[in-house]
Amino acid sequence: MDGATQSFCCTGCAAAAQWIRSAELGDYYSLRSAAGARVDVDLPDLTGWDREDLLAEHAFPVAGGLEITLLTDGMRCAACAWLIDRALQREHGVFDAGANAVTGRVRIGWDPSQIRLSQLLQRLAMLGYRPYLAGGAVHERERLQERRRWLLRLGIAGLGAMQTMMLSEALFLDFHHHMAWSTRDFFRWVTFLVCTPVVFYAGWPFLAGCWRELKQRYLGMDTLVASSTLLAYLASMVETLRGGAHVWYDAAAMFVFLLLGARVLEQRARGIASSQVDALARARPSLAVRERADGTRESVPLTSLQVGDVVCVAVGETAPADGALHDAHAVFEEALLTGESRPVDKSAGEPVYAGTICRETPARIGITQVGSGTRLSQLTRLVEQAQAHRPPIARLADRVGSLFVAALLAAAVLIYVGWRWYDPSRAFEVTLSLLVISCPCALSLAVPAALAATHGALARMGVLSLRPDGLEGLAKATDVVFDKTGTLTQVQPTLVDVQTFAGMNPDEAIAIAAALERDSRHPIAAAFAAVAVTHHATGIRLHEGQGLRGRVAEATWYLGHARFAADRPDDGQLWLGDGHQAFARFMLQERLRPEAREAAQALRQLGLRIHVASGDGESAVQRLASRLPVEQAHARQTSEDKLALVRGLQEKGSVVAMVGDGLNDAPVLAGADVSIAMGEGAALAQRAADMVLTAPSLMRIPAAVELARRTQRIIRQNFAWAVGYNLLALPLAITGQVTPALAALGMAVSSLIVTTNALRLMRLKASKVSS
Amino acid sequence: MIILLMLIPLSLMLLALAIGAFVWAVRKGQFDDMETPALDILRDDPVDRRAAKDRDHAG
Numbered sequence: 001m002d003g004a005t006q007s008f009c010c011t012g013c014a015a016a017a018q019w020i021r022s023a024e025l026g027d028y029y030s031l032r033s034a035a036g037a038r039v040d041v042d043l044p045d046l047t048g049w050d051r052e053d054l055l056a057e058h059a060f061p062v063a064g065g066l067e068i069t070l071l072t073d074g075m076r077c078a079a080c081a082w083l084i085d086r087a088l089q090r091e092h093g094v095f096d097a098g099a100n101a102v103t104g105r106v107r108i109g110w111d112p113s114q115i116r117l118s119q120l121l122q123r124l125a126m127l128g129y130r131p132y133l134a135g136g137a138v139h140e141r142e143r144l145q146e147r148r149r150w151l152l153r154l155g156i157a158g159l160g161a162m163q164t165m166m167l168s169e170a171l172f173l174d175f176h177h178h179m180a181w182s183t184r185d186f187f188r189w190v191t192f193l194v195c196t197p198v199v200f201y202a203g204w205p206f207l208a209g210c211w212r213e214l215k216q217r218y219l220g221m222d223t224l225v226a227s228s229t230l231l232a233y234l235a236s237m238v239e240t241l242r243g244g245a246h247v248w249y250d251a252a253a254m255f256v257f258l259l260l261g262a263r264v265l266e267q268r269a270r271g272i273a274s275s276q277v278d279a280l281a282r283a284r285p286s287l288a289v290r291e292r293a294d295g296t297r298e299s300v301p302l303t304s305l306q307v308g309d310v311v312c313v314a315v316g317e318t319a320p321a322d323g324a325l326h327d328a329h330a331v332f333e334e335a336l337l338t339g340e341s342r343p344v345d346k347s348a349g350e351p352v353y354a355g356t357i358c359r360e361t362p363a364r365i366g367i368t369q370v371g372s373g374t375r376l377s378q379l380t381r382l383v384e385q386a387q388a389h390r391p392p393i394a395r396l397a398d399r400v401g402s403l404f405v406a407a408l409l410a411a412a413v414l415i416y417v418g419w420r421w422y423d424p425s426r427a428f429e430v431t432l433s434l435l436v437i438s439c440p441c442a443l444s445l446a447v448p449a450a451l452a453a454t455h456g457a458l459a460r461m462g463v464l465s466l467r468p469d470g471l472e473g474l475a476k477a478t479d480v481v482f483d484k485t486g487t488l489t490q491v492q493p494t495l496v497d498v499q500t501f502a503g504m505n506p507d508e509a510i511a512i513a514a515a516l517e518r519d520s521r522h523p524i525a526a527a528f529a530a531v532a533v534t535h536h537a538t539g540i541r542l543h544e545g546q547g548l549r550g551r552v553a554e555a556t557w558y559l560g561h562a563r564f565a566a567d568r569p570d571d572g573q574l575w576l577g578d579g580h581q582a583f584a585r586f587m588l589q590e591r592l593r594p595e596a597r598e599a600a601q602a603l604r605q606l607g608l609r610i611h612v613a614s615g616d617g618e619s620a621v622q623r624l625a626s627r628l629p630v631e632q633a634h635a636r637q638t639s640e641d642k643l644a645l646v647r648g649l650q651e652k653g654s655v656v657a658m659v660g661d662g663l664n665d666a667p668v669l670a671g672a673d674v675s676i677a678m679g680e681g682a683a684l685a686q687r688a689a690d691m692v693l694t695a696p697s698l699m700r701i702p703a704a705v706e707l708a709r710r711t712q713r714i715i716r717q718n719f720a721w722a723v724g725y726n727l728l729a730l731p732l733a734i735t736g737q738v739t740p741a742l743a744a745l746g747m748a749v750s751s752l753i754v755t756t757n758a759l760r761l762m763r764l765k766a767s768k769v770s771s
Numbered sequence: 772m773i774i775l776l777m778l779i780p781l782s783l784m785l786l787a788l789a790i791g792a793f794v795w796a797v798r799k800g801q802f803d804d805m806e807t808p809a810l811d812i813l814r815d816d817p818v819d820r821r822a823a824k825d826r827d828h829a830g
Contacts, residue, residue: 078806085807100804148797155793163786167779183772190779194786 470690473674
């Protein structure tokens with residue numbers, strides 16, 4: 001290719017590369033900034049995408065055809081989006097195509113009379129981008145509309161605030177009041193005109209939020225923001241009407257703009273995070289293959305499956321419902337449910353659970369439970385319940401905010417009454433200046449500014465933060481509970497020890513096993529992947545659920561269970577033999593993630609207690625616990641046990657952070673005070689978690705804890721400053737000493753200090769990440 | 772200061788114009804994807820490339 005030899009990991013990737021060349025889209029390789037995903041050799045069956053009912057729900061008619069928005073995984077950088085865009089536009093019958101690498105979404109407009117959707121998706125799948133259903137056409141449109149609406153608000157706030165500032169400048173610069181009254185009032189009315197849409201259109205989210213909070217009888221952040229904006233705006237209006245000494249329109253407009261900016265930034269960081277998790281949620285057209293009474297097969301939607309139907313599950317597909325196995329033998333990977341990574345052998349009549357993945361051979365299942373009766377649905381319900389019963393962490397911001405608002409309102413009333421008694425003519429003016437100077441601008445900037453900076457820093461670190469209150473929980477955490485498989489350890493096993501018999505050389509035994517396993521897609525093969533293959537194996541036959549047989553170096557070898565390979569009682573290890581005599585025994589073990597130890601130590605240094613809770617047996621858990629500085633290790637834990645463990649810790653007053661990856665961890669992830677899911681883990685686990693690690697490096701957890709704590713510290717500093725400034729200004733305002741210029745200056749300086757302080761979070765983090 | 776009576780409405784009109792342009796751009800989806808379009812110009816069109824080569828030979 002281009003005169004250079006390229007090696008491909010599989011025929012799927014090679015085919016994709018060939019097509020890209022032949023279509024003259026080779027620039028993809030020079031544009032991309034991240035390596036592409038691996039392309040599967042077996043393309044998924046996409047005929048389900050042409051179904052009428054699916055298109056009716058997910059596509060909407062536009063001029064010339066239909067339009068649909070899809071999610072895809074494997075889009076890693078803008079070049080992928082570019083490639084998808086070009087590849088689709090080459091197809092006949094496509095009139096519109098667009099891909100967005102940030103959100104992982106692909107938009108296709110096509111003419112159904114010229115080309116079928118499945119053909120287009122086949123092309124995408126061939127390039128390594130598997131299509132998944134997004135949340136429906138209506139939902140997708142709303143998402144885009146929402147994003148645009150926020151952008152509009154921000155833009156209008158920015159332009160309006162700028163203009164308000166310009167006009168106010170003219171008023172400010174009139175130091176000695178030379179300006180004629182009529183000119184001054186003209187300026188004020190124009191400023192009022194410009195400021196109004198900023199406060200009421202751009203600032204609407206705050207006003208609506210305030211109304212919501214008031215209805216729930218609680219004073220929160222939005223109340224603080226809305227009351228300070230409205231205060232500055234309404235006070236200015238009153239002053240304009242009665243020709244008072246000063247107006248504060250600029251403060252109101254700038255304030256809305258700054259807060260909106262902080263909120264849009266924070267939302268963007270979280271929006272990108274959650275749209276990436278959406279992409280991992282992998283909703284597909286839910287189809288199952290049902291066997292009719294006469295043995296023929298048909299594709300049916302999941303919802304039309306009934307108890308008693310027989311469904312066929314292909315290798316690599318997931319079981320659509322709970323059922324009993326009809327075939328004599330099958331292998332299912334139940335990692336999603338149990339956390340156990342090794343596939344489980346099943347014989348006829350044994351239960352098969354929805355969501356488990358069929359391995360090695362296709363299977364037929366007689367359905368016993370559908371829909372909400374399945375084990376999978378039970379777990380999902382458990383997640384929802386756990387989330388609802390999460391102990392609330394009192395939010396610092398809301399506590400300080402509500403105290404402040406209450407105190408301010410009380411002070412205002414007292415002062416008004418006091419001045420009425422002392423000097424009725426100045427009562428209104430003094431109260432107004434008190435309200436303006438102690439306007440909690442800085443206070444309400446304190447949190448959003450810090451959060452916006454932190455979310456950006458977290459995303460750069462590779463931690464996607466999905467829920468707003470995750471950070472606070474992480475900062476307060478006292479205990480960390482780790483799942484074992486897939487979290488502390490890697491999913492693939494490694495070879496730890498070889499025992500040989502009958503004069504076999506260990507290296508020779510490994511070489512023979514590697515040759516046999518080389519082309520097997522079994523998870524165990526990963527253990528031998530690093531071994532250089534010196535032998536050539538021929539005539540490899542897979543004996544389902546038992547092992548492999550093949551000829552290596554003029555001899556027939558059996559690799560698998562002890563009974564299969566060496567005619568001995570099964571002990572769960574991997575044996576190599578000639579069918580009767582044993583030659584070698586391989587000890588396979590899950591491998592600890594390389595950085596697990598370091599991460600655990602770092603967490604300990606941060607003062608956190610570390611627990612391990614695993615579904616595996618006692619010995620495996622103890623072996624792991626002995627290698628890590630853990631407080632307690634719990635073995636044989638079901639999802640419910642893990643949740644009980646976390647609840648127990650919470651009752652003792654601990655704030656628990658949970659780190660897990662599997663579906664079996666999802667309920668406990670939802671129930672813990674703060675939870676982190678691994679990026680390679682189950683989709684439901686990620687949905688239940690507060691944060692998702694995009695790269696499988698555990699070292700990001702202590703880094704994230706540190707960042708969360710620093711954020712908390714900065715927020716507290718900001719609060720201290722904002723409250724301190726107000727305490728200082730209050731006596732001056734009460735005695736009627738505050739000049740308008742002083743009030744404006746104080747407000748601006750305190751807001752500026754708070755924002756700058758929050759920006760430190762970004763700078764410090766950047767240096768840390770690069771180191 | 773009578774000139775203000777003209778200048779300020781003028782500035783307001785410019786503001787309205789700016790907001791109008793911004794609203795148009797957002798509605799047309801100009802801000803939906805900030806990364807992919809930037810790559811488009813980095814790639815020459817294959818047809819143009821051939822044409823350019825011909826021109827070079829001719830000149």
